Amino acid sequence: MSIRQARRAGAAVVVAAAGLALAACGGGANNATGGTGGGQLSGPVVIDGSSTVEPLSSAAAELFQGENPGVTVTVGTSGTGGGFQKFCNGETDISDASRPIKAEETAACQARNVAYEQLQVANDALTVVVAKGNTWANCLTVDQLKAIWEPDSPVTTWNQVDPSFPNEPIALFGPGADSGTFDYFTEEINGKEGVSRTDYSPSENDNVIVQGVEGNRGAMGYFGFSYFEENQDKLKAVEINGGGGCVAPSSATVQDGTYTPLARPLFIYVSDAALKKPQVVSFSEFYLGRNDQIVEAAKFVPMTPEQKQKANDALAALKQKAGV
Numbered sequence: 001m002s003i004r005q006a007r008r009a010g011a012a013v014v015v016a017a018a019g020l021a022l023a024a025c026g027g028g029a030n031n032a033t034g035g036t037g038g039g040q041l042s043g044p045v046v047i048d049g050s051s052t053v054e055p056l057s058s059a060a061a062e063l064f065q066g067e068n069p070g071v072t073v074t075v076g077t078s079g080t081g082g083g084f085q086k087f088c089n090g091e092t093d094i095s096d097a098s099r100p101i102k103a104e105e106t107a108a109c110q111a112r113n114v115a116y117e118q119l120q121v122a123n124d125a126l127t128v129v130v131a132k133g134n135t136w137a138n139c140l141t142v143d144q145l146k147a148i149w150e151p152d153s154p155v156t157t158w159n160q161v162d163p164s165f166p167n168e169p170i171a172l173f174g175p176g177a178d179s180g181t182f183d184y185f186t187e188e189i190n191g192k193e194g195v196s197r198t199d200y201s202p203s204e205n206d207n208v209i210v211q212g213v214e215g216n217r218g219a220m221g222y223f224g225f226s227y228f229e230e231n232q233d234k235l236k237a238v239e240i241n242g243g244g245g246c247v248a249p250s251s252a253t254v255q256d257g258t259y260t261p262l263a264r265p266l267f268i269y270v271s272d273a274a275l276k277k278p279q280v281v282s283f284s285e286f287y288l289g290r291n292d293q294i295v296e297a298a299k300f301v302p303m304t305p306e307q308k309q310k311a312n313d314a315l316a317a318l319k320q321k322a323g324v
Contacts, residue, residue: 041279042070049076049083049096050180051206052224053266056122057096059297060287071279079204080180081105084269088114093274094284097267098124098180098224115272117318119311121287121294123301125225125249126185126262128238129210133217136165139239139246142261145189148172148220153197158218172200173212173221179204185222188261210235225249226299251301265307266300270315275322288312 047057054077061073078086080097087095088109100118101109109116128145130137136158144162148155148170158165175182177194182202187193201212206223213219214234228237228249239246242260253259268287274280287294288311295302303311 040070041068041282043072043277043279045071045073045094045277045280045283046092047073047075047094047096047268048078048086048092050080050098050266051077051204052098052124052179052181052226053096053121053268055226055298056266056294056300057094057268057287060283060290060294063290063293063297064283064286068279068282071283073283077204079176079178080183081178084108087116087269087271088112090114090271090273093271093277093280095269097269098264099183100267101269115318115321116269117314119268119270119284119288119314120265120303120307121268121291121311122266122298123254123303123307124264124266125254125259125301126181126188126222126264127225127228127249128220128222128240128262129213129228129231129235130220130238131214131217132234132236134219134236136162137220137238138236139241141241142189142243145240146191149186149196150190151195151197168218171212171216171219172197173209173219174200174202175206175209175223176202176204181223184264185262225254225301229299254301255304270318272318272322275319275324281319281324284315288315 054075057075061075065071065073076083080099083092083095083097084101084105085108086092088105090112128140147153148161155161156170158168158170174185182196183193186196190196203209206227209221209223210227210231213221214231228235237249239248240259240262241247244258244260247253247258249259249262254263257263270280270284275284288308291308292302
């Protein structure tokens with residue numbers, strides 16, 4: 001079973017449990033949690049973008065389609081950048097993103113008269129991982145990470161990072177340049193988005209990164225926290241010292257602000273044109289209204305009450321613009 005299949009299997013358990021709970025309470029989807037019920041809605045909802053956000057949107061899709069069998073929600077994973085390209089071309093209704101939209105992407109949307117709102121749907125801890133056999137890299141500073149990942153880095157062995165580390169070759173794995181995770185990591189660690197050494201093994205598929213790191217004692221990679229949670233029997237998360245001491249990635253350290261600088265928000269973007277479709281309106285409301293269930297199913301970090309309110313306000317503003 002692949003990592004993504006394992007995550008979806010876990011999500012299905014939560015989805016099934018949620019469905020039973022709703023049935024036991026006599027609750028339909030036509031309630032304050034954003035559903036519509038009765039299977040009255042029909043048509044497609046097309047989503048593409050970040051592979052990190054995909055498990056969230058897939059969990060939302062499974063829950064929503066369980067209550068609205070006439071709606072088909074498809075979730076693609078062309079990366080945050082690839083997703084925005086499709087979104088601004090009008091090919092998708094919703095774009096999954098692990099970073100905010102860039103100025104040039106905004107311009108592309110404006111050129112095609114695509115208006116949108118950014119809706120936060122979860123929090124994440126971008127996680128640096130090494131193999132279980134790595135017994136030395138328990139905590140790294142931001143400066144050490146930069147020394148490893150900056151452009152034209154001369155670092156090829158672990159003892160060049162810290163003299164107390166062994167003379168073990170470093171093998172690096174990470175997201176490709178179309179990934180929002182790549183953008184976020186490079187900006188926070190190297191000081192500029194998209195700036196990185198190029199002699200590493202890139203992949204838009206986080207499963208490939210997992211496989212590369214777990215089999216090599218000297219390997220390092222990075223991706224979203226949920227991928228680490230699914231593979232913590234194979235990988236070790238490195239604590240990060242952002243200036244206040246070594247802190248491990250977790251829901252608690254993301255929400256209390258101590259996991260810095262690699263804690264980040266995750267988003268979906270919804271277009272005004274898409275909100276002309278009743279099934280997209282209902283799905284978007286559902287995504288926010290059932291957000292705690294969705295985040296639990298996909299194993300991400302929940303939003304704070306303030307973040308939830310901001311997302312709901314943004315959706316309400318877009319609906320008003322769209323005349324919904």
